[in-house]
Amino acid sequence: MDVVSRNNVVVRGASDAPPLVFAHGFGCDQGMWRYVAPAFEATHRVVLFDHVGAGRSDLAAYDPSRHGSLEGYARDVLEILDALALGEVTFVGHSVSATIGLLAAAERPDLFARLVLVGPSPRYVDDVGYRGGFAREEIDELLETMDGNYLGWSAQIAPAIMGVPERPELGRELADSFCRSDPSIARAFARVTFLSDNRADLARVRTPALVVQCREDVIAPPEVGAYVHASLPGSELTVLDATGHCPNLSAPGQLVAAIRDYLRPRSDVSAAPRVGATR
Template sequence: MDVLRRNNVTVTGRPGGPPVVFAHGFGCDQLMWRHVAPAFEADHRVVLFDHVGAGGSDLAAYDPVRHSSLDGYAADVLEVLEALDLPPAVFVGHSVSAMIGVLAAAERPERFAHLVLVGPSPRYVDDTGYRGGFSREEIDELLATMDHNYLGWSAHVAPMIMGVPERPELGRELTDSFCRTDPAIARRFARTTFLSDNRADLPRVRTPALVLQSREDVIAPPEVGRYVHEHLAGSEMVVLDTTGHCPNLSAPEQVVAAVADYLAA
């Protein structure tokens, strides 16, 4: 299979420039980076793609076995990097893609120069001595609601995830993005996302990393961002002065500035 077609890969920016790869979160596609990625095109080779099942990806490539764990999505990322024959890349992963990037970097560290993890969470379910933000009962209820009425769930939950009620157009955009995603794949990806536990994978990573955390986030609260930072050796953390789980849409200028400053250091 053509890997680049499978993941709807697009490449812009300066040919031969150091590569920056942007990976979107659950229910989204590469358009979610449209306010961030262009800022890096003058100096970098910019790579965007859609996870299988999202955006313009090849839905026929979705494998219920391979994609039942985040490792399958990490394998997809590594195949994209190999197909492009990129030098070590900066991988910017939002939400679930942050952990996908962690898994890929742990497996093939030579492929990565830096990780930028936007709203990361290694485990969404609370555990003894760990706050993920949700009880197991809350996650089970969320998944059951998705199974019963995915479109209704999207309309209800997306504005809360976006977290900027004063800008309702962003909540509507996220709702529309959720609704464009194949519902069956989205429901399975939600289980893979919200039931994963990647805490033990963080110490496996030796790639320098930046954790970007919104000061308020109902999906990945600040405690989770600090946990990721504390368990990634040599990582840095920046708390963005914004609310919600999608600062790439709600505060793109802050995301651009934080990433640019980190890469320039």
């Protein structure tokens, strides 16, 4: 199968520049990066794609067995990188794609120079000594509501995920994005996303990483970002002065600045410390 067509891969920017790969979160598609990715096209080879079941991906490529775990989506990412022969990439993963990127980097560290993890969560369900943001009963109710009325669920939850009530148009856009996804695949992907526990996988990752966290996020609260940062040796943490789970839409300027600062050569970084970064 042609993985470039399967995942609707789009490559832009300078062909001889360092590759920068953007991966969208649950219920979204590569269009969610439209305020962020273009800022890097002059300096990087920018790669965008849609997870199977989202955007303009090949819906026929969805495999319930393969895509029944985040490892299956990580395999898709590795196949894209191998097909494009990009060498080492910087992988920018939003939400569940942060975990997908972590799994891919743990499996094939030779393909990854750096990771940028935007709103990551290795487990959404609370546990003893761990705050994921949701009780198991809340996740079960969320999934049950999704099964019963996917369109209604989308309209209800999207504004909460976006977290910027003063900009209702962003909540509507996210709801519309949910509704463009194949409902059956979206429901299955939701179960994989919200019920997975990948905390143990963090210890397998040796790729340098930047954790980007919004100061308020009902989906992946600040405690989760701090947990991921503490669990990844040598990682850095940047907290954006933003609310919600989608800074790629609600605070793209801040996100672009955080990524640029992280990608700056080390000599420049030492001369100009990152604002909001925690080492």
